[in-house]
Amino acid sequence: MSIELLDATALLLVAMMRAAVPLALAALGELVTEKSGVLNLGVEGMMLTGAVAAFAATVSTGSMTFGLLAAMLAGMAMALLFGFLTLYLLTNQVATGLALTIFGIGLSAFVGQGFVGQTVEPMAAVSLGALSQIPLIGKLVFGQDPMVYLTLALTGVIWWFFARARAGLVVRAVGESPHAAHAIGYPVRLIRLGAVLFGGACCGLAGAYLSLVYTPMWVEGMTAGRGWIALALVVFATWRPWRALLGAWLFGGITIIQLHVQGMGVDLPSQVLSMLPYLATIVVLVLISRDSTRIRLNAPASIGKVFHPEG
Amino acid sequence: MGMFKGTRLAAVAAVLAGLLGGAATAQAADPLKVGFVYVGPVGDLGWSYQHDVGRKALEAHFGDKIKTAYVEDVAEGADAERVIAQFGQQGYDLVFTTSFGFMNPTLKVAKKFPKTKFEHATGYKTADNLGIYDARFHEGRAVIGTIAGHMTKTNVIGYIGSFPIPEVVRGINAVTLAARKVNPNVQVKVIWVNSWYDPGKEREAAETLIAQGADIITQHTDSPAAVQVAEEKGVWAFGQASDMAKFGPKRLLTSIIDDWSGYYISRVQAVMDGKWKAETTWGGFKAGMVKLGALNPAIPADVQKAAMDVKTGIEGGTLDPFAGPIKDQDGKERVKAGAALTDKDLLSMDWYVEGVQGKLPK
Numbered sequence: 001m002s003i004e005l006l007d008a009t010a011l012l013l014v015a016m017m018r019a020a021v022p023l024a025l026a027a028l029g030e031l032v033t034e035k036s037g038v039l040n041l042g043v044e045g046m047m048l049t050g051a052v053a054a055f056a057a058t059v060s061t062g063s064m065t066f067g068l069l070a071a072m073l074a075g076m077a078m079a080l081l082f083g084f085l086t087l088y089l090l091t092n093q094v095a096t097g098l099a100l101t102i103f104g105i106g107l108s109a110f111v112g113q114g115f116v117g118q119t120v121e122p123m124a125a126v127s128l129g130a131l132s133q134i135p136l137i138g139k140l141v142f143g144q145d146p147m148v149y150l151t152l153a154l155t156g157v158i159w160w161f162f163a164r165a166r167a168g169l170v171v172r173a174v175g176e177s178p179h180a181a182h183a184i185g186y187p188v189r190l191i192r193l194g195a196v197l198f199g200g201a202c203c204g205l206a207g208a209y210l211s212l213v214y215t216p217m218w219v220e221g222m223t224a225g226r227g228w229i230a231l232a233l234v235v236f237a238t239w240r241p242w243r244a245l246l247g248a249w250l251f252g253g254i255t256i257i258q259l260h261v262q263g264m265g266v267d268l269p270s271q272v273l274s275m276l277p278y279l280a281t282i283v284v285l286v287l288i289s290r291d292s293t294r295i296r297l298n299a300p301a302s303i304g305k306v307f308h309p310e311g
Numbered sequence: 312m313g314m315f316k317g318t319r320l321a322a323v324a325a326v327l328a329g330l331l332g333g334a335a336t337a338q339a340a341d342p343l344k345v346g347f348v349y350v351g352p353v354g355d356l357g358w359s360y361q362h363d364v365g366r367k368a369l370e371a372h373f374g375d376k377i378k379t380a381y382v383e384d385v386a387e388g389a390d391a392e393r394v395i396a397q398f399g400q401q402g403y404d405l406v407f408t409t410s411f412g413f414m415n416p417t418l419k420v421a422k423k424f425p426k427t428k429f430e431h432a433t434g435y436k437t438a439d440n441l442g443i444y445d446a447r448f449h450e451g452r453a454v455i456g457t458i459a460g461h462m463t464k465t466n467v468i469g470y471i472g473s474f475p476i477p478e479v480v481r482g483i484n485a486v487t488l489a490a491r492k493v494n495p496n497v498q499v500k501v502i503w504v505n506s507w508y509d510p511g512k513e514r515e516a517a518e519t520l521i522a523q524g525a526d527i528i529t530q531h532t533d534s535p536a537a538v539q540v541a542e543e544k545g546v547w548a549f550g551q552a553s554d555m556a557k558f559g560p561k562r563l564l565t566s567i568i569d570d571w572s573g574y575y576i577s578r579v580q581a582v583m584d585g586k587w588k589a590e591t592t593w594g595g596f597k598a599g600m601v602k603l604g605a606l607n608p609a610i611p612a613d614v615q616k617a618a619m620d621v622k623t624g625i626e627g628g629t630l631d632p633f634a635g636p637i638k639d640q641d642g643k644e645r646v647k648a649g650a651a652l653t654d655k656d657l658l659s660m661d662w663y664v665e666g667v668q669g670k671l672p673k
Contacts, residue, residue, distance in 0.1 A: 008522070011522060015515065015518060019511070019515060022511075023375065057632070109352055109354055112352065112354060116354040116356055116360075117356060117557060118557075119557055119558060121537075122539075122543070183652075199576050210510070210511060214510075214511055214514060215510040215511060215513075215514050215534070215539060216537045216539065217534075217535060217536075217539065217558065218354075219352075219354060219355055219356055219510060220351075220352035220353075220354035220355055221351075221352055221355075221384075221508070222471075222510050222511075222534070223511070224506070224508065224509035224511060225509075226511070255512070255515060256515050256518075256519065257514055259504075259516050259519040260519050260522070260523070261500050262501075262502045262503060262519075262669065263469075263500050263502050263519050263523045263669075264523065265500075265522060265668045265669040265670075267670050269503060269673070270475070270503035270505060270672045271672060271673045274503070274504075274505040
């Protein structure tokens with residue numbers, strides 16, 4: 001392969017990893033939430049709230065760190081509302097999650113009114129001098145924006161948490177059999193609330209990535225359905241963090257490849273090409289996760305079910 | 312977006328406000344009630360945003376002689392019919408429905424509420440109390456095509472398309488014809504994102520076009536994402552629907568601006584004067600429905616002049632963006648020298664002119 005082609009490939013991979021960040025962050029957050037036995041369909045709403053909070057805080061304070069913090073807090077506030085309703089008032093999780101999304105869309109539009117049309121400086125990519133200049137791997141390994149690395153790190157941490165840490169085992173136990181966990185003395189509702197809040201923070205960050213880094217602006221509904229894709233990724237990745245990340249990369253990568261294919265004038269209908277990311281991601285994740293016993297072992301047994309400590 | 316468009320809180324609140332307002336004003340001096348139905352959020356900074364700018368201009372112009380209300384983010388389909396009918400039931404005098412997909416619902420509702428006057432944007436079905444209106448955005452595109460043809464160094468213009476419908480194809484062709492008139496080597500590369508509004512995907516499309524050699528980006532999608540990418544990568548861009556100079560202070564060449572204010576004011580005035588009739592309006596530069604943002608000072612003076620000549624030519628009727636000879640992609644002559652495409656041809660355009668790369672998806 002020529003250097004140009006290698007460079008083009010590297011650029012494509014960089015673009016793919018960036019496109020995947022919001023999907024992966026939201027999917028990882030939802031994965032933790034679902035592992036504890038709670039299904040929160042409010043991902044899109046929490047992402048939008050995070051996006052608007054991040055943008056508003058960054059514009060107001062001039063600090064992107066504050067923006068990211070605000071996004072996490074906003075996502076957590078939404079998640080807290082969801083957690084309080086579903087865990088303590090025992091409302092239906094599916095209905096409450098959908099309501100949370102609708103609420104998030106409206107709330108973010110309302111809060112964002114004064115911020116439409118403003119701009120912020122986008123987050124700079126990491127630069128390690130000479131290292132970032134190495135052909136092919138320079139940009140890819142050493143020249144991404146910090147959130148790309150954060151996403152990778154978070155995937156590793158979550159994998160480790162569920163596979164190796166005692167606390168992760170407790171969360172899984174709560175998701176498998178809340179009554180058993182309750183019987184041996186674990187505070188099931190608190191643990192679930194913690195997982196829900198973590199999910200909210202991740203979704204907030206995912207939204208912040210859109211409004212601060214990817215397309216640094218606030219426009220209503222700017223997540224454009226990414227929350228729903230993240231939700232689907234969790235299921236197709238059979239609740240495994242690395243597979244969720246792989247799914248997000250696949251989805252982002254194929255989205256970008258199909259745009260390149262269109263630009264090169266390949267004679268395929270653009271509607272079919274637009275479908276490819278969805279198709280390919282589903283096919284690949286279904287193929288690598290097709291062992292039904294393992295799916296059953298991984299899927300949290302009590303997901304979506306109302307739990308009452310006395311019941 | 313998508314699934315929950317119609318049920319949004321804002322939408323519900325607007326309808327409630329309309330209901331309450333309707334009850335409250337019944338005793339007062341009866342202002343003229345004008346309703347708007349938007350397909351997107353008013354904060355999209357594009358299509359719906361500009362219609363709402365028009366609505367605000369109405370309020371500023373007529374003050375308390377009118378009362379306006381809007382419902383945003385209305386899904387095209389059954390939900391639209393419900394929202395439009397709501398305005399009819401509340402006795403609104405004039406209702407603007409501002410997306411192509413509202414055509415059939417508007418027609419249905421118009422028949423049920425003969426006292427209410429309706430106006431539908433970008434459609435083609437009319438009734439005694441249903442007029443239609445649209446703007447000739449391709450006139451603006453002829454101007455930006457002229458600028459693009461002069462400014463490109465790589466001779467590749469990148470074009471982000473939303474959906475392959477006649478309006479969008481017309482825009483692509485207008486840019487291509489104008490650019491090749493001043494620079495016959497220009498090729499236009501089109502990428503379809505199959506969405507009116509997805510900032511992330513618009514960004515990816517813009518990046519792709521730049522990677523494939525485009526040094527000018529133009530788009531028929533609603534967010535300023537493509538302009539931001541151009542600013543970041545140091546290529547040229549154009550704003551779409553609203554003035555997007557803020558998103559590309561160095562790199563935005565100009566914007567095509569939809570301006571509905573004048574039209575809306577004239578229609579409301581017509582209702583007040585009792586002179587409103589269901590009409591078909593398709594105005595461009597001359598009618599003030601299409602405007603141009605400020606030209607970037609980076610555009611050389613002779614190019615600025617060439618652009619303005621195209622604009623004044625179109626305004627004065629001496630220049631037709633779709634005058635022959637026009638060849639299509641296969642080199643077949645579609646319009647002879649001395650002839651031009653008619654409005655009917657333009658409204659059903661489903662072929663690319665020579666110079667557009669790739670096949671038009673059907």
